[in-house]
Amino acid sequence: MAFSTIYNVFFKRNSVFVGTVFAASFVFQAAFDTSVTSWYEAHNKGKMWKDVKLKLSQAGEDDEDDDDE
Amino acid sequence: MLGLRTSFKSSLRALNCQSRLISSSAVSAKSTYKTPDFGDYVKEKNDADKSRSYAYFMVGSLGLLSSAGAKSTVETFITSMSASADVLAMAKVEVNLAAIPEGKNVVVKWQGKPVFIRHRTQGEIDEANSVDMSALKDPQTDADRVKNPEWLIMLGICTHLGCVPIGEAGDFGGWFCPCHGSHYDISGRIRRGPAPLNLEIPEYEFDDQKLIVG
Numbered sequence: 336m337a338f339s340t341i342y343n344v345f346f347k348r349n350s351v352f353v354g355t356v357f358a359a360s361f362v363f364q365a366a367f368d369t370s371v372t373s374w375y376e377a378h379n380k381g382k383m384w385k386d387v388k389l390k391l392s393q394a395g396e397d398d399e400d401d402d403d404e
Numbered sequence: 405m406l407g408l409r410t411s412f413k414s415s416l417r418a419l420n421c422q423s424r425l426i427s428s429s430a431v432s433a434k435s436t437y438k439t440p441d442f443g444d445y446v447k448e449k450n451d452a453d454k455s456r457s458y459a460y461f462m463v464g465s466l467g468l469l470s471s472a473g474a475k476s477t478v479e480t481f482i483t484s485m486s487a488s489a490d491v492l493a494m495a496k497v498e499v500n501l502a503a504i505p506e507g508k509n510v511v512v513k514w515q516g517k518p519v520f521i522r523h524r525t526q527g528e529i530d531e532a533n534s535v536d537m538s539a540l541k542d543p544q545t546d547a548d549r550v551k552n553p554e555w556l557i558m559l560g561i562c563t564h565l566g567c568v569p570i571g572e573a574g575d576f577g578g579w580f581c582p583c584h585g586s587h588y589d590i591s592g593r594i595r596r597g598p599a600p601l602n603l604e605i606p607e608y609e610f611d612d613q614k615l616i617v618g
Contacts, residue, residue, distance in 0.1 A: 342453060342460070360469075
């Protein structure tokens, strides 16, 4: 019963089918991008430039800050 | 005569009958292939709707992945055509306007071209506005040439043959091109000489006390 509903809603008309595919690909791209980025940042935590920059500005308040201030 | 017509008709009917007979008797001419019985291999409780939906879902998923891949491929090519960050950084120049006193000219280099910046006095602004349009070779009001009347920003390239005019010189209190003697007024408009057009105004914007050309 449920499967025939799915068929009638999404697959029966090709325009609806293709439209759904394109709309879903946009959503998929955004989701895929954020998930891969968050995984990558979690995997490389402490090695990213934003972490290193924070560490440098804490450690070298006196001598290493030549490009910021 | 009549007999001839009936015989013709009957022969037609016979022909007709014969052709119908052939088409309807074609069962024997059909394929002799015996379709095997797949009964042993077919699922016991087959849900046709489910398998159809599954097939369409798989086709759609493939379409989704390939359209996403095609989109990012095209995007990569298009973004590779846009200017890179170093080019963009070189395309603009920042000038601190607070360092330029009133009534002084500054020349800065922007994309290899000189840019004249003049901090005009109130008297100069009034002078630029008082000029009669009919006296100009390339009529343009002063308001069209400046965003802020105090600051005149223009490309320092003579519109005649591309020399760099000299500031605070010439008969009209503005710029003078030494190459062929073009005189520009305090709004950078051509007043006398061979140059056909007013000095060009580049794209620029003010950001607090800074001027960004480009």
